Structure formats: C-alpha cells, structure tokens
Amino acid sequence: MEKEKLLITSSPHIKDDDTVEKIMYGVIIALIPASVMGVYYFGLHALLLIIASIAAAVVTEAVFQKFRNYPVTITDGSAVITGLLLALNLPPGLPVWMAIVGSVFAIALGKQVFGGLGHNPFNPALIGRAFLVASFPVHMTTWISPVDGTTTATPLGLMKLQGVSTDYMSLFLGKIGGCIGETSALAILIGAAYLLYKGYIDWRIPLSYLGTVAVLTTVFGQDPIFHLFAGGLMLGAFFMATDMVTSPITKKGRWIFGIGAGILVVVIRLWGGYPEGVSYSILLMNGVTPLINRYTRPRVFGEVKNNG
Amino acid sequence: MTLLKDLTRGLWRENPIFRLLIGMCPTLAVTNAAINGLAMGLATSFVLICSSIIISLIKNFIPSKVRIPCFIIVIATFVTIADLVLAAFFPDIHAVLGLFVPLIVVNCVILGRAEAFASKNPVHRSIFDALGMSIGFTWALLLISIVREILGMGSVFGINILGKAFTPFLIMVLPPGAFLAMGVLLGIMNTIQDKLATR
Numbered sequence: 464m465e466k467e468k469l470l471i472t473s474s475p476h477i478k479d480d481d482t483v484e485k486i487m488y489g490v491i492i493a494l495i496p497a498s499v500m501g502v503y504y505f506g507l508h509a510l511l512l513i514i515a516s517i518a519a520a521v522v523t524e525a526v527f528q529k530f531r532n533y534p535v536t537i538t539d540g541s542a543v544i545t546g547l548l549l550a551l552n553l554p555p556g557l558p559v560w561m562a563i564v565g566s567v568f569a570i571a572l573g574k575q576v577f578g579g580l581g582h583n584p585f586n587p588a589l590i591g592r593a594f595l596v597a598s599f600p601v602h603m604t605t606w607i608s609p610v611d612g613t614t615t616a617t618p619l620g621l622m623k624l625q626g627v628s629t630d631y632m633s634l635f636l637g638k639i640g641g642c643i644g645e646t647s648a649l650a651i652l653i654g655a656a657y658l659l660y661k662g663y664i665d666w667r668i669p670l671s672y673l674g675t676v677a678v679l680t681t682v683f684g685q686d687p688i689f690h691l692f693a694g695g696l697m698l699g700a701f702f703m704a705t706d707m708v709t710s711p712i713t714k715k716g717r718w719i720f721g722i723g724a725g726i727l728v729v730v731i732r733l734w735g736g737y738p739e740g741v742s743y744s745i746l747l748m749n750g751v752t753p754l755i756n757r758y759t760r761p762r763v764f765g766e767v768k769n770n771g
Numbered sequence: 772m773t774l775l776k777d778l779t780r781g782l783w784r785e786n787p788i789f790r791l792l793i794g795m796c797p798t799l800a801v802t803n804a805a806i807n808g809l810a811m812g813l814a815t816s817f818v819l820i821c822s823s824i825i826i827s828l829i830k831n832f833i834p835s836k837v838r839i840p841c842f843i844i845v846i847a848t849f850v851t852i853a854d855l856v857l858a859a860f861f862p863d864i865h866a867v868l869g870l871f872v873p874l875i876v877v878n879c880v881i882l883g884r885a886e887a888f889a890s891k892n893p894v895h896r897s898i899f900d901a902l903g904m905s906i907g908f909t910w911a912l913l914l915i916s917i918v919r920e921i922l923g924m925g926s927v928f929g930i931n932i933l934g935k936a937f938t939p940f941l942i943m944v945l946p947p948g949a950f951l952a953m954g955v956l957l958g959i960m961n962t963i964q965d966k967l968a969t970r
Contacts, residue, residue: 558938561938564940572951572954572955576954576958594942597941597942597945597947598940598941598942598943599938599940599941600941602938
C-alpha cells in the first residue's frame, strides 16, 4: 500500500497552497491592465504582437521540452508570462516576426538551455529583449505616438536629446511614446497592487529600486517624479525585478538587488549611451544574484549581538 | 594505420574547437565573416604544420627544462612569415585580422600539439597529426563563421544569398554572436557525439 510507506524528505515540511500555476496565473491577471492599455493606445498591431509573442513562447517551450524528453509544462503559465512580458517590452510598431524571433530566443536560450523554470540565471523576457535590441537596433527604437500614430520619441529620449520634459498626467495615464506595456503607470500600479495584495511579489525590491532612483535623480538635480513614471521603470520594478527565479531569496539581498538596479538605471539614464536602462540594470543585477544570496545568507543558529 | 589515426584524430574525435575547446580566442574573435574564418584557419594551419615538422626534427636537441620557450621561438618564426605574407598579398584580410595574426603564437592548439605530440613522435607522424588538427581547426572556424555571416549579414563569402527581404540579425556579427553561435553549435556537436557513442 502506498500510504503505509514512510516518507523521508528534506525540509520544508509545511507548505502553503501556492503552486507555480497559481502564482503564474496571478501575474498574468496582474498584467492584464497594462496589456489592455497598450492595445487601447497602440491599436490592433499591439494585440497581434502580444498574441504572437505568447504563442511563440509556448510553442518553443513545448518543442524544446519534447525534444529533450522533459515533461512538457506549458500549462504552468511561465512561458505565457515570458511571452507576454516580452511583448509588453516591445515597441508597438515592431514587425510581428521579430517578436516571434525574440520570444523563441527568450525561451530557448534564455530559459530552457539552463534547464527550464527555476534554473535560468537571467530573466528570459529581458534576455529576449536584449537580443532584439542588439539584433535590430533601428526597429527596436522606433516609437509610435499613441495620439496620431506617427513616429515619435519616448519621454526619456526627448529628455536626453532635447531636454524636453513631458507633463505628469500623460506619463501617468500613458499617452506617450514607448513600449506596449510600459507607458501607463496607472495600469501597471493596478496590477502591482493586486500582486502585493496576493503576496506574490515582495515589496522590498520595488520599494528599494524606485526609492533609489527617486533619491539619486533628486541628488543629481533631475525631476524624480518624471524619472519614476517615464520609461519602463514601473513595469521593470514590479514585474521583472521581482521575478522569483532571478532575484535574491534573502530579505537583505532584495534590498541590495533593488538599490543596485536603481543605481544602474540612473547611471545609464543620465550618463549612458541609451536613454533608458531598466532592462540592462535588471539583467546585470540578475547576474550578481547568486553572489548576493551567498553573502546575505542568514545565520542558522541566531545572531550574536554586537556589544551585547 | 597509425598514420590514418593520427590524421583523423583532429577531424572529429579530438577536434580542437568542438571537442577540446582550445584556441577559443581566435575562434570567437575573427569568425564574423566566412572569409575571415577561412583565412584565420589557413594561417593557423600553415604555422601548425611547419612548426610541428621543425619541433619534431629538433626534439632531441631541446633541453626539456626550456622546451616551451624553444617551441615559442619556432612558432613565432612561422607566425612572422604568415603575418608578412598576408600583409604583402592579402592586405584587406590582414587589416581585418589585425592583431589576431601575431596572436597565433600563443594559440593553444599549436603549442598543445608541439608539447603533446610533435616533441614526442617522429616527423612523419607529426605531419599527419598537424594536418588533421589543421583541417579540424579550419572546418570548425569556417562553420562558425558561415553561420554567423548568414544570420548577421545574409551572405556567404560576401555574396548575398538571402535576398533583400531578410533583415540581418546584427548581433550575430557582433561579439555576443560569437558566443551564441559557438554555444549552440557546441550543443549540436555534443548531441551528435552522444548519438555516435550510443550506437
């Protein structure tokens, strides 16, 4: 009888009812407002990019797992999230086949070559985006205005090249040029509030990330509110920096991760060659996450008080 | 039979690039176009074959304590010849390969064969060994550079084959593309090797 067997397992022995599927579908629900706003502002082509990117991610995951004789786990929603996040990080006028290429790359070389979900050192969606930026620099930096459909610059691009600021209301609602899912801070915050309420993301990373950017931009004489709401910072801080696989597991480590990413964003935005640096800041901090985990490991048998 | 084994060793079983993973520096640096990969492969082959012959000939006169400097001097001589010949007859390729031609001196493939084979075996075997390793090195470089040129520029040896509709993946001719192409090809080679081994 199966039940009579004595099960010997390592800890943890107490589990809550969160599963990979539950959390993944929670994140997908949280991304719906940003996706809807993206489609509302940028039209059907944006919807097409989102669908193509998700489909390519799911199919790639299934083919890869089949080929390597792994159990096919496309129903857990992780590939859907990668495809959706990648699409939200693409310019709305991008040719559909490029989104598919990026999505295939993100799953195949960003995730599955390392062993699949839980083993990837870098956020797969950002790997896909970085690959597309390096491959098609012109297409990936051609932005469309949600007002009249003409080519425009992003608020950060305007700020960097011409010193022109954008008014807060447009930044907050998303009536600006930019990636499909990054323009509306309001929609992202609604999704983020849902995730925080559900406890699927830790508040430490977004708080330290956004806080560092706000403090540093103020110190260097920039407008902190503009820098918080412009570009992909909101989307990155709540949905990509908080990825459970690629961010630190310790609380102290999460503070370090957020502060480090915040410093990198400000450095890239103010002095770098690109107007925006959210994706690179998160990727670079993903790279040092194992190191952060190692050095912030809590003491197992309690801590010794200094001067105690 | 031994000679045939010496020759075929470098082609696949101990292919310097795909099986031993040595000589990675030129492999990653100059394989952005097929012509560069081929030129690098041939220049390295010339140095490898000539220095293997000389080192095999003089192996009994080299004191073992200073053998590495002696190998380097022999290799450097042929690298200088290759460098000057390339500069004189193929200035375009020489300009592209640049620093990586003098760097053949410290290519692990050449020093590795000198140390592991030429200094321990008679001349005729060393020639076959060097020839096999050269072909192995050249085909590997050529394969990587063809893959990168097709994806990164849509052409092979500068001749456009994918037409205007194809948007090149710029990343493939940039340094990250070298790692991507190398990594994926290595995975394919390992899969083939596994299939061969289980058969």
